Amino acid sequence: xxxxxxxxxxxxxxxxxxxxxxxxxxxxxxxxxxxxxxxxxxxxxxxxxxxxxxxxxxxxxxxxxxxxxxxxxxxxxxxxxxxxxxxxxxxxxx
Ligand code: SF4
Ligand code: SF4
Numbered sequence: 001x002x003x004x005x006x007x008x009x010x011x012x013x014x015x016x017x018x019x020x021x022x023x024x025x026x027x028x029x030x031x032x033x034x035x036x037x038x039x040x041x042x043x044x045x046x047x048x049x050x051x052x053x054x055x056x057x058x059x060x061x062x063x064x065x066x067x068x069x070x071x072x073x074x075x076x077x078x079x080x081x082x083x084x085x086x087x088x089x090x091x092x093x094x
Contacts (some may be wrong), residue, residue, distance in 0.1 A: 004087055014060070015059040016054055016075065016076050018053070018054060018075075020043070020051055021074040022067075023071060023074075024050070025049065025052060027040050028070065029066075030052060031070055032064050033041075033057050033059075035058045035060065037054055038054055038065060040052055056089055061076060067079050
């Protein structure tokens with residue numbers, strides 16, 4: 001049974017946005033991404049600082065990285081980190 005149809009929620013290309021001022025390059029998000037869309041790099045602007053970058057061709061906007069980032073450095077358009085954690089908690093609770 002299809003509960004949600006594409007007319008109500010059209011499938012738009014969704015990818016995350018990373019705030020480089022918040023990200024400390026810890027790599028937690030990279031470890032949880034199911035499609036290996038994230039990579040840790042050295043910052044070109046700030047020597048010694050690490051950053052995360054996303055491959056928009058691979059990212060499908062699942063939001064797992066956003067929910068796990070301890071710095072709240074990842075934004076998913078239309079879905080805040082608190083809402084995502086709430087959805088995950090509901091899903092775990094069954
Ligand atoms: S989990 Fe957050 S702080 Fe850590 S690398 Fe990813 S975006 Fe940066
Ligand atoms: S939103 Fe999902 S697919 Fe995209 S980078 Fe984050 S964990 Fe990976």
